[in-house]
Amino acid sequence: MKTLKIIEKTKLWFSISLIIILVGFFCMFKNGLNYGIDFKGGTLVQINMKKDFNKQDVEAIINKYTKDYTTNTATNTANEVQLEIRSNSLTDEQVESMSKEMKNKYKLQDKDFSQQRIGPSVGKELRQKAILALVIANLAMLIYVGFRFEFKFALAAILGLVHDIIITVSVYAILQIPVNSSFIAAILTIVGYSINDTIVVFDRIRENSKKMRKANDVELANISITETMTRSINTVLTTLFTIVSVYVFVPSVRDFATPLIVGIVSGAYSSIFISSPLWVMLKNKSAKQVLTTK
Missing domain, CATH: 1.20.1640.10 (Multidrug efflux transporter AcrB transmembrane domain)
Incomplete structure (x- = not known):
């Protein structure tokens, strides 16, 4: 060699x-x-989508309220799809409006949503x-x-x-x-x-x-x-x-x-x-x- x-x-x-x-x-x-949110602080929104969904459709909704976000999906033990949205700029009012639109489109309930504030x-x-x-x-x-x-x-x-x-x-x-x-x-x-x-x-x-x-x-x-x-x-x-x-x-x-x-x-x-x-x-x-x- x-x-x-x-x-x-x-x-x-x-x-x-x-x-x-x-x-x-x-x-x-x-x-x-x-x-990201872990370092800068911001809002964490978790949604139980229950079944698989078109990610582009969901991101089209999220884009109406913030451009500064990341998303992750996971499947829980009950085979339900969980969506996680992290954003540094989402306000409570924007989260409420976004959640309302998601509920109407995917027939979700209040219990399927959770919101958490992470401080800097x-x-x-x-x-x-x-x-x-x-x-x-x-x-x-x-x-x-x-x-x-x-x-x-x-x-x-x-x-x-x-x-x-x-x-x-x-x-x-x-x-x-x-x-x-x-x-x-x-x-x-x-x-x-x-x-x-x-x-x-x-x-x-x-x-x-x-x-x-x-x-x-x-x-x-x-x-x-x-x-x-x-x-x-x-x-x-x-x-x-x-x-x-x-x-x-x-x-x-x-x-x-x-x-x-x-x-x-x-x-x-x-x-x-x-x-x-x-x-x-x-x-x-x-x-x-x-x-x-x-």
């Missing part, structure tokens, strides 16, 4: 990520993140806990990878995870996709997936370093990436097939599936094109420091 020249093109891989991040930060600075303080608390969870998760993995391999591997892996989080947030800022509690759960899942893929590459580098003692760090990384490339591609494709199928056929979990799709692609990319080159850079920096001290 011909060895791929991945490390030699480090500037290209870093530039691709940097462009996405810069565009994302520009959009974030200009428009901000599109925080809940969103603030959720944001703080999400950041804390990410910090703890990254620190725990830094310690684990550092103990199992070495600190340079751990640092490169964590920087790759930070890259995946920033890329996912940037895509959300660019496309103005609503950020909600499902997004946080997906980010934590992405972190776990990405570190697993990165460890596979680093484990191969460690194995090859014992067998090829005369090879330099660039050669070691290129050979190890080449040997694990097929596995990485197969893993990410099979995972993506599953997540995309869930996204298409299970609308109720799209808020969770969307960031997973972005994060899994970013995680596979960073494991090969970001974390491995970072490890080489860290090793070269250490080698230069040793030569300087001598």
Whole structure:
């Protein structure tokens, strides 16, 4: 098998990520993140539709009262279809008028509707806990990878995870996709997936370093990436097939599936094109420091 020249093109891989991040930060600075009801506060309306319905017809009714909304559907234990509407801007009067129109069209009763106000303080608390969870998760993995391999591997892996989080947030800022509690759960899942893929590459580098003692760090990384490339591609494709199928056929979990799709692609990319080159850079920096001290 011909060895791929991945490390030699480090500037290209870093530039691709940097462009996405810069565009994302520009959009974030200009428009901000599109925080959903979980973070910004707003109105949650739950409707027991009882049977399947045409989503376009329902959204035509909702559009009369607000443009700022997201919808989810789910089936309960009684095989009744539940519709959930989340909006940052719906007022009580608009909810009442919308409910009246829905009752007339779908022959629903008052008991089929429930309304809940979510305050922005809940969103603030959720944001703080999400950041804390990410910090703890990254620190725990830094310690684990550092103990199992070495600190340079751990640092490169964590920087790759930070890259995946920033890329996912940037895509959300660019496309103005609503950020909600499902997004946080997906980010934590992405972190776990990405570190697993990165460890596979680093484990191969460690194995090859014992067998090829005369090879330099660039050669070691290129050979190890080449040997694990097929596995990485197969893993990410099979995972993506599953997540995309869930996204298409299970609308109720799209808020969770969307960031997973972005994060899994970013995680596979960073494991090969970001974390491995970072490890080489860290090793070269250490080698230069040793030569300087001598």
